[in-house]
Amino acid sequence: MEYEESMLGPHLTFPTQLSQPMAITNVAVVPMDRNRVLPDRTVVIDDGFIKTIGPSSSVSTVGMSTVDGSNRYLLPGLADMHVHYWTPGESALFLANGVTLVRNMAGAPFHLELQRKIRQRELPGPHIVTTSPIIDGWDSGMRTWLAADGPDAARRITGRLAERGYQQIKVLNSLSLEILQAICSQASLDGLRVTGHCPDVATFQQAIDVGMSSFEHLTGIWKGHLPEGQELPGLHHLSLDVIEAVAEGVDEDAIRRLAHDMAMKDVWNCPTLVVLRNMHDPQDEGINSPRLSHIVRHVPRAGLRTWAKLDPSSLNFPYQRWRDAWYRRNDVLELIVGILHEEGAPLLVGTDTSVRLVVQGFSVHEELANFTAAGMTPYEALRCATTEPARFLGQSEVWGTVAEGKRADLILAPGNPLDSIETLRDLEAVFVNGFHFTRTDLDSLLNRQAALDSLVDFAEPEVGRGATSVASTFEGAWSEREGDCEVGRVTFSHRTLPNGEWIIEESHVFEQGLIFDFGGVQRHSVELRLNPDLTIQEASLREETWVGESHAVLTLNDKLAYHHKRIDEDGYEWKENLGSRPLLPDPTLALSVVPLLVRHARNHDRGEAELACRLRQGRAEIVVLRIEQADAQTETEGDENYAWKAVVERGDEKTVWEYTFSCDGEVSKITCGPKTFVPVA
Incomplete structure (x- = not known):
């Protein structure tokens, strides 16, 4: 199956959609409904859904194509719950890393059409859920950014975006609390969740009180939660004074009380630790680091140019002091993730691709490692990329665990991920949306993505063949x-x-x-x-x-x-x-x-x-x-x-x-x- 990019560059080649039932035999199933492994199972998938799961000795595979799962582990596909999905090669990177669903965090009609193509299986995936364009207090001029200058405008914009078909409403830092309340009120009427950054002028608790139920990057979680007697020297989360203040630590008991409240109210956090840890490193240092040097070839040259433009080390400000404080602040945020987990506040794996020095798909495995470093077991971390995203989206009956009747969005790993989450970095196969990708298919996708830049051709189209009577x-x-x-x-x-x-x-x-x-x-x-x-x-x-x-x-x-x-x-x-x-x-x-x-x-x-x-x-x-x-x-x-x-x-x-x-x-x-x-x- 070849997908032409509207005559705008090289094509991507995908396997043909499965036309008959397929059985994965003799496989150990990690269903993710609880911390367990079901040994020696055969899983039959048909038309993109799981038809049968049973002991291999009792499941007939006559007339089916088969995949030998001996000494392999089958589990749900992974979700990256914070991405910015724009380029054609991103699907290759997501799928090659076992990411079968993404939540796009700044939507446009482009994403609604991409969503339709995937639902119709014109593309294999990953499945996509998209927020609305960002609603903020100022207008950046971008198609994914809308300005609300008052409560009435906020309600009109939110209602229009809900009618348009976006699945969540995203907000950003510059909103007033009054405008945020208007957005949340209208979104509630339309049955949509409000997610995004906590506004600069509000604490998490204030944002929750007016209806916000999901937060990205932990931005501003420290507001109202610094040690007693310590004042926050400003509001903007990127200012040096604020970063240095947070780097000195937070009131852990106050954070724990907030976490308990979020657990009781089912308020979610998507910390994106991987981007916070790496996005502000110098360009050369970042792309030549051990974590990126072997995969940076998959980043398009246009992406590398954008990363270079945003390199903060080239700006005229005390960069090294700012960077040192940023790293210390990130350690505080990892501590906060551990507290949120201990108190039962729900968490999501998200990576904020394609922000600087974060590579699609690969970053999910880094974030899973960050979650285990914050104190989670492999099973607990994996829940944040499988069952919890499905629950967050209200789709637990459709996907998120390996069970009969659910979507067959699955990954085949060479080892037991409940023992070591690192085994997921080298998958044997991916099943998504009725397609089967072998290891050879996945390697082909990666190699094709790495070669895309050399195939870009700015051909000159013919123009000027219109009117015949000209002076x-x-x-x-x-x-x-x-x-x-x-x-x-x-x-x-x-x-x-x-x-x-x-x-x-x-x-x-x-x-x-x-x-x-x-x-x-x-x-x-x-x-x-x-x-x-x-x-x-x-x-x-x-x-x-x-x-x-x-x-x-x-x-x-x-x-x-x-x-x-x-x-x-x-x-x-x-x-x-x-x-x-x-x-x-x-x-x-x-x-x-x-x-x-x-x-x-x-x-x-x-x-x-x-x-x-x-x-x-x-x-x-x-x-x-x-x-x-x-x-x-x-x-x-x-x-x-x-x-x-x-x-x-x-x-x-x-x-x-x-x-x-x-x-x-x-x-x-x-x-x-x-x-x-x-x-x-």
Whole structure:
């Protein structure tokens, strides 16, 4: 079974879905209903479910394919309950490590479509549960981030996300307690759990009291629980003063009382110790460490670039002091995990992939080891990756233990994981969603993932084959670069019509490895119809990823207002109106339009701020656009090079695109932050 990534890169190859019952014979079953092993069993799976479990001597396997489980141990597949799932190769890494279910922690329509494909068995897995986009007190501009500026807005957003089909609501640090309460109230009406970071202004107890029932990373658990007489010097969990204060220790009795209360109220924690321990190490030290050096080849180059950009050791602050305090704080958090476990507060294994220096799938085994280091037995740690996630999701009747009638999401280990959890690092086979992966299949997935970067091809698609009656045509292509690496390519065509209107076609093929946005190779294709003054008559944007595509159309109506229609990756259609006068396109909508705007500004002395439109991150937004010279000097005839910039303002956010022109008026370079675009020779 080959899965093409929407023509956006190399394919992944999966085994064919099982077409007949399969029997795993003579195997020791670790059912995970309690701390026990059932020896010499035969387990029959059919259509993705467990049909029969019994002593091998009493189960007939006539007419079935078989897997010899002698001297092997069969147990439920593992769950990673905190991931950010974006790139195609992540499925390979999860499955190769026995992860058969993930909880995605910053959702988008992309994940709803991915979920549908897995349910329909167009992809084998892992199964995916997804939260909503993050709701916070500020707007990052990303498609996975929504701002709630008051209780009414919070209720509207939460209700809309529930209607949209997300399975949980995720919140973050900047919310007020009043807004959090509004979110929790609406989510309760919609039957959804609220999970995420405890807001900076609240204690865990306050957040629980207004309805929050699951916490990530233990963020802020120390608030109100420091030793008597010690004041918290701030609220932000990453500030040096706060980290140093927590590193000195917490009031363990107070933490124990909180843990007991969470146990009584069934309030969950997903500590993600593996990411807390490693995410702030220097890049070279991290990727060459014993824990990563042998698996870093599986991290896409776009992911490595993102890790490097976020390396805190390169920032201008007392890094070593901060890092030392961070490590001591992590020891305190491990102590807290032990207390939570002792008091019976429910815990989940989660790893926060693809945050820095955390590799999908492999990180689950690290987190299991962290849980045993915090005082759990192997069985107790494994429960946090099997039966407890199923209970947390209200799906204990469907999966989480090895039992007849439940999903056959199973892993075959070479040794008894109840004796040593390390045996799960080298699995013999994985069964998920009606598919069977042998060790050879798993190795093939890993090797294919390691080779993906060498197969990325930024092919130049053909553009400019539309209208036949044109006054002139101009075409070109730019290579997008970060340092020495090509990370994308823009191909464009400009056509002027006899009436002075413009037809702009542009295709941008690129790869990225962001934590909260699409990863892998993708293509954005835009077609603009512009008035002679370059304002938008109509804009069409198609965004293709390995999961599918979305399509947005912006149309100017007779009343000089815009109508925006969008069809998301999962087929959901929605519409909105933008009440505005005619708008210019901004550089993120069409990079190649800016030289036309520069020419217009030079010819018409047009340098004042104007309104523009961007179709980005699933939204239509009105922004302020300024086209101005890059320095205070006036360019003169005969200059070899001159530069103009497009300044885009969205609230307090400002983005500057600088265009350098050669003496013949052609673009020789475009820069925006770390990215540079240069003409393709």
